[in-house]
Structures are given as structure tokens and as C-alpha cells.
Amino acid sequence: MGRRFEELPNELLWFIMEYIPPIDLFRTFFNLNQRFNQIIRLIHFRFNLLYTNKNEFNYFLNIILPNIESNWIKSYYIDDISNRLYSINICNNLQSLRIYHLHTENIDLLAKNILPKLKQLNYLCLYSEFTLTERDRNSLLNVIFSEQMSSLTYCYLAFQDFDQIRFDQLNRINKSFSLKTLIIDQWCGLRDFIQLLHFIPNIQRLTVRLFDSNTKE
Amino acid sequence: MKFIIFERKIIYSRTIIPSLNTIDDFTILVPHLIYLRVKLSQISFTNATKILFLRLPSQLRELSISTWSIEYADGHSWQTLLSSKFPHLKHFRLIISLDQIPLNHSITTNSDLDNLVKSFNQSKYFLDHHWNVLININELDRLKFVLHTIPYPIENFQTTFYNIRRCTSSSMIIKSTYFYVNKLSLTLHDDLVRNHIDDRYFPNVNQLIFLSNLRKDSQQFQSIEYFNHLKNLINLSNITSLNFPEELHEYPIQLINILLENLPKLNSLTLSHRLNVYLKTQSINSLKTLTLIFTMYSSIFPPATRMGHLLLSNQILTNELILELVRTFSHIQTLTLILRHLDGFDNQFSEWLKRIFLNEQNISYDLLLNDRIVRFYF
Numbered sequence: 119m120g121r122r123f124e125e126l127p128n129e130l131l132w133f134i135m136e137y138i139p140p141i142d143l144f145r146t147f148f149n150l151n152q153r154f155n156q157i158i159r160l161i162h163f164r165f166n167l168l169y170t171n172k173n174e175f176n177y178f179l180n181i182i183l184p185n186i187e188s189n190w191i192k193s194y195y196i197d198d199i200s201n202r203l204y205s206i207n208i209c210n211n212l213q214s215l216r217i218y219h220l221h222t223e224n225i226d227l228l229a230k231n232i233l234p235k236l237k238q239l240n241y242l243c244l245y246s247e248f249t250l251t252e253r254d255r256n257s258l259l260n261v262i263f264s265e266q267m268s269s270l271t272y273c274y275l276a277f278q279d280f281d282q283i284r285f286d287q288l289n290r291i292n293k294s295f296s297l298k299t300l301i302i303d304q305w306c307g308l309r310d311f312i313q314l315l316h317f318i319p320n321i322q323r324l325t326v327r328l329f330d331s332n333t334k335e
Numbered sequence: 336m337k338f339i340i341f342e343r344k345i346i347y348s349r350t351i352i353p354s355l356n357t358i359d360d361f362t363i364l365v366p367h368l369i370y371l372r373v374k375l376s377q378i379s380f381t382n383a384t385k386i387l388f389l390r391l392p393s394q395l396r397e398l399s400i401s402t403w404s405i406e407y408a409d410g411h412s413w414q415t416l417l418s419s420k421f422p423h424l425k426h427f428r429l430i431i432s433l434d435q436i437p438l439n440h441s442i443t444t445n446s447d448l449d450n451l452v453k454s455f456n457q458s459k460y461f462l463d464h465h466w467n468v469l470i471n472i473n474e475l476d477r478l479k480f481v482l483h484t485i486p487y488p489i490e491n492f493q494t495t496f497y498n499i500r501r502c503t504s505s506s507m508i509i510k511s512t513y514f515y516v517n518k519l520s521l522t523l524h525d526d527l528v529r530n531h532i533d534d535r536y537f538p539n540v541n542q543l544i545f546l547s548n549l550r551k552d553s554q555q556f557q558s559i560e561y562f563n564h565l566k567n568l569i570n571l572s573n574i575t576s577l578n579f580p581e582e583l584h585e586y587p588i589q590l591i592n593i594l595l596e597n598l599p600k601l602n603s604l605t606l607s608h609r610l611n612v613y614l615k616t617q618s619i620n621s622l623k624t625l626t627l628i629f630t631m632y633s634s635i636f637p638p639a640t641r642m643g644h645l646l647l648s649n650q651i652l653t654n655e656l657i658l659e660l661v662r663t664f665s666h667i668q669t670l671t672l673i674l675r676h677l678d679g680f681d682n683q684f685s686e687w688l689k690r691i692f693l694n695e696q697n698i699s700y701d702l703l704l705n706d707r708i709v710r711f712y713f
Contacts, residue, residue, distance in 0.1 A: 249705040
């Protein structure tokens with residue numbers, strides 16, 4: 119059976135391997151022979167690193183990353199634990215990024231050093247069940263609603279749900295012309311809702327939570 | 336303080352923020368908007384119509400509303416608004432969830448319930464568009480009254496078993512209504528019904544959350560019987576996350592143990608440490624993340640505060656217990672310890688963590704002081 123698999127043409131192997139979870143793929147095929155290494159190197163990887171323990175994550179950092187073309191990584195799902203977010207910086211051509219358990223200590227890193235570099239990113243989901251400050255939200259939104267993220271078409275922000283999000287302290291010269299879908303899973307006042315619309319002139323699909331700012335404070 | 340915040344907002348509204356009254360048509364701002372999904376809180380239907388719905392672009396294709404007000408249950412008002420303002424609307428979705436039965440609404444008989452939804456389910460406009468609604472009523476649940484369009488439109492759903500009364504609907508429709516639900520919250524209560532028949536089915540749940548209204552001794556709860564109903568109601572094979580979040584409420588241990596043995600894809604469990612001590616260890620060995628809830632932290636036991644003496648030892652997180660938990664669960668990916676209700680972590684604790692786990696044991700952790708959470712990664 120192994121021999122038959124090897125007889126398949128490169129293009130087909132490449133196609134099949136893109137469907138195998140990357141860590142499993144590496145553990146099974148890496149260093150089997152030069153040909154497999156060459157094929158693996160050029161896969162459009164989609165890394166789902168959620169529920170990855172320290173050993174697996176170290177395997178990803180030390181074995182997988184040095185042996186693939188990191189510019190070909192298309193999609194990256196990661197938990198904001200320890201210093202893992204730094205690894206996003208290796209993938210410059212990411213199209214899709216999901217971060218879970220985002221916490222306040224890493225917002226500056228994300229807003230200033232990670233997101234602005236992802237020029238190809240069109241899909242972004244940020245999840246946080248922890249307390250974020252208004253400053254945290256503003257620094258993220260100032261990047262997301264700007265031309266620094268000129269490819270971003272889909273954005274999902276699921277922050278701690280009993281908190282309130284505002285848009286009145288954002289840099290008003292910014293707008294996102296690319297954003298088509300926006301989901302903000304946090305309460306916002308009606309007045310702030312109008313503010314929000316100013317930043318997303320090309321929006322097609324919008325999901326928000328609204329309360330009457332004059333009654334709920 | 337409230338007054339100052341309010342004043343600041345008024346000043347903004349005069350100087351920077353365009354007043355709600357100056358932009359009559361949001362088409363100027365978002366001309367391409369075709370889909371709006373919105374949760375509305377503390378906004379009357381009349382107000383929402385005036386300041387939101389009537390300002391939306393008329394080419395809207397989908398409008399989804401979730402609210403906590405019975406005012407939105409009038410099909411005639413919706414018909415007037417939707418038919419005049421949104422001629423291209425393809426999807427209209429509505430959820431009304433109430434934690435009290437509305438005082439002036441009679442819900443005693445099935446025909447009362449049919450009457451309540453008559454303005455939707457007997458209207459030619461809504462029938463032509465297939466925008467029918469369903470009501471679920473159960474006085475023992477947290478949400479006692481839920482009216483929603485069919486199918487139930489969003490991922491989150493909160494309900495309970497037994498004694499649910501509905502308006503007239505076919506069992507086939509009820510069975511297929513909850514296809515999109517992937518986060519299901521169930522309220523446990525004492526009133527178990529034998530030979531229970533429920534037409535609902537939840538095929539795609541991956542997060543299962545239990546709330547508890549149990550008043551009697553939770554260990555007398557008919558766990559096996561309940562589980563047998565549960566497995567007919569939910570496809571258990573997709574559940575990855577199981578949550579018993581109410582630290583001070585009672586949960587039946589037997590039910591938790593049965594669930595742990597019957598959820599093949601489970602990788603995340605949240606419950607109070609008070610319950611955790613009674614779990615069968617082999618069933619939590621395959622978890623990837625475990626979250627334990629405590630009432631308070633005290634570096635030593637018994638705690639120095641008077642309140643601490645009223646608590647059970649397994650409600651209090653101590654340094655010694657942390658060392659033991661880290662040793663026990665070092666085979667999983669993440670161990671999260673959360674404090675609720677009383678004293679949080681302090682700087683002394685932060686120093687202790689650094690000394691023991693960073694310097695001596697080389698174990699990574701995050702201490703989130705504001706959230707009163709410490710997370711260990713293995």
C-alpha cells in the first residue's frame with residue numbers, strides 16, 4: 119500500500135497531503151525521503167494549533183516551521199497562551215487568522231506588531247473571555263478599521279459579553295474600505311452604532327448588539 | 336458618577352458624534368448593507384422602528400432580531416414595517432426570550448398560545464414568506480417564554496426538558512427546528528417526568544452547558560433516566576465542551592460522571608472543584624483542558640478571614656492545592672483555576688507562582704489578576 123501511494127504523481131500527493139492535519143502529516147511523512155520532504159515543503163498549510171500541548175507546539179516551532187515555506191502558510195488558528203502569538207510573525211502571507219483566549223497583556227503586540235504586517239489577511243476572528251480595557255479595544259479597532267489591513271473582508275470580534283464597546287475614541291480619519299462582514303459580539307449604544315457605520319462604508323453583512331444609550335448606563 | 340458619564344456623552348453628541356436625528360437614512364453611510372443581525376436590549380419596538388429599522392437601506396435581504404421584549408411579538412406591526420420598508424427581504428428571523436411570563440398574556444391552554452402567534456402564523460404575508468414562529472413555555476426554566484421563527488435562527492439556545500408547552504406545530508417541523516444550535520444550555524430542575532416524549536432534536540451541539548435550578552438533594556436526582564432522555568434529544572457524538580458553571584448551585588455527580596463516559600469527543604470540561612473531587616479520574620484523563628472554579632483563594636488553609644470559615648475546604652484554592660492539582664493534571668494541555676465571589680489573587684501569590692513554577696519547575700502559566708484566573712500550560 120505504501121509503495122502504491124509513492125507511485126502517485128507529485129501533484130496528486132500534494133493535493134492529498136493538504137487535507138492531512140499538518141502535525142500528523144509531518145510525524146508520518148517528514149524525512150521519509152527527499153521527494154516527500156520537497157512536496158511537504160511547498161504545501162499551503164492550514165495550521166490549527168488549538169488544544170496543542172507544549173510538546174506539540176515545540177515540535178511545530180522547531181521541526182515543522184524550519185522545514186516549510188512559511189510564506190505559504192495560509193491559515194493559522196492559535197490560543198493566546200504563554201508567548202505563542204509571536205509565532206504569527208513568521209507567516210507573512212496569512213489569509214486567515216483566529217486567536218482564542220486573547221488577553222490584555224498581548225493586545226499591544228497584536229495591534230502594533232502583528233496585524234499591520236498581515237497584508238494578505240482577509241479573515242480575522244478574535245475571541246476573548248477575559249477583561250479587555252477600552253484602550254485594548256481601541257488599539258485593535260484602530261488597526262482593523264484602517265487601510266493597514268487593506269485585504270480584510272471578514273472580521274469577528276467576540277469579547278467578554280457583558281462589557282460595552284465604544285467607537286467614539288477611534289482615529290476618525292481611518293476607514294476600512296475592504297470590510298464586507300463584521301460581527302461584534304459585545305454591547306454597543308445606539309449612538310456608538312452610528313459611529314461604527316462611519317468606519318465601514320462598504321459593509322454588507324453586520325451583526326451587533328444594541329442598547330439604548332440613554333436608558334442603560 | 337453616572338451623571339458625569341451621561342454629561343460627557345451629551346457633549347460628544349453635540350460636538351463630535353452626529354446626532355441620532357441628523358442622519359435619517361443609513362444608506363448614506365453603508366449603501367451596500369444587505370444583512371443585519373442585531374440583539375436589542377432596552378429599546379422599545381416603536382423606538383427601534385424610528386431610530387433603526389426605518390433608517391436601514393431598503394435593499395436589505397436579511398433582518399435578524401433577538402430581543403427580551405414582548406412588544407416585538409406583534410406580527411401586524413412587523414408586517415406593516417417589513418412589507419413597506421424592505422420589499423427585497425428574503426429572510427426575517429426573530430427571537431424573543433423572556434425570563435418572566437408577560438403579565439397581560441394568557442398562556443393557560445394551547446389555544447392561548449396559538450392566539451399569541453396568530454398574527455404571524457395566520458397571516459398571508461408571513462405564510463407566503465415561510466416566516467412562521469414557534470413558542471416554547473416552561474415556568475421551571477430560566478427563560479420561561481421563548482418565541483422564535485422556524486428554524487431557530489442562531490447558534491445559542493437555552494431550554495430545559497419536560498413540561499414544555501408549545502403552540503400548534505407538526506412534530507416534523509419541531510424535530511428539524513434546532514439544526515443550527517451548537518451551543519446548548521439546559522436548565523436542570525427537580526420535576527422529572529417519566530415516559531417523556533420530546534419531538535425536538537439537536538444534531539449539531541458541540542458545547543453543552545448545564546444550569547441548575549435543583550432544590551431537592553441533587554444526589555437524589557434521577558441521573559440515568561435523565562441521561563436516557565438526553566441522548567434521544569441531542570447528538571452526543573459532536574460535543575467537545577461540557578460546562579457546569581454555577582459554582583454555588585447543586586449538580587448531580589452521577590449525571591456528570593455518566594456524561595463524561597458518553598461524550599467521545601469531549602476535550603474541555605468546566606466545573607467547580609467541589610464537584611471535581613467526586614469525579615471518576617479515568618473519565619477526565621482524556622481531556623485537553625480542565626477549568627476548576629473556586630470560591631476564594633487563601634495561601635493556607637484554614638483561611639484567615641471570617642467568611643472563609645463558612646466555606647468547605649474544596650471551595651478554597653490554597654498554594655498546597657495548586658501544587659497538587661498541577662501534579663495531577665500535568666498530562667492535559669491547560670489547567671485553568673478561576674476564583675468567583677470572594678478574595679482574589681495578590682502580589683504575594685504572583686511572587687510565589689514565579690518562584691515555584693517558573694524558576695523551580697519550568698511550567699508556563701498566565702496569571703490574569705483582573706479576571707482572577709491562573710492558567711497552567713503543559
